[in-house]
Amino acid sequence: MNHIKVPVIFEKALDEKFCKKILKAPSTSLAKGQIGENNKIDENIRKAKTRFLSGDWMYQKINPFLQEANKKGDWNFNVNWFEPAQITQYQKGEFYNWHTDEHESPYPANHPNKNYRNKIRKISCTLQLSKAATYEGGSLHLTLPACREGQVGLKKIKLNKPMDIGTLIFFPSFVAHQVNPITRGTRHALVLWGLGPPYA
DSSP: OOTOOOOOOTTOSSOOHHHHHHHHHHOOOOOOOBTTTTTTTOOEEEEEEEEEEOOOHHHHHHHHHHHHHHHTTTTTOOOOOOOOOOEEEBBBTTTEEOOOOOOOOOOOOTTTTTTTOOOOOEEEEEESOOGGGGGGEEOEEEEEEEEEEEEEEEEEEEEEEOTTOEEEEETTTTTTEEEEEEEEEEEEEEEEEEEEEOOO
């Protein structure tokens, strides 16, 4: 795993107008953030609010960056569909503890949406929807397994630098990550997942 690059970042890749369009787009109602495939609520693990939306206009804008990240990161995954995107709202004291976006098993072969069938989450994407000056905290940390001289450990990647609006961050969905608590203001981010067939 040492050869892959995690994460791949495109700073201010999308303009503020596009980000505001996402925030104003029709979506589900704002609700407490859920965790796991069973969609349970546990505010010891995740304390935030979310809503969901879809739209070809949004995927078509982000997909070229996802495909470029797939190459730049040396992941070379087969990704051919998106789940509905999620807008996450973090206010002061809210966070999302360590987790992975990858599910334990592929979507079932009889899934009502044929584009999901037998597929897994392969690439995770975060689009920053808030200006860096409007909040503090909320940094993204990632971790990868590491082995050196007979010792197994974790390599932590800390993105502590404030990310400005329009910045895109990509990483494989099996990578563990967390969002640290917000200490001031409100942070909005769009999260989406690229799907594809299992690795083997």
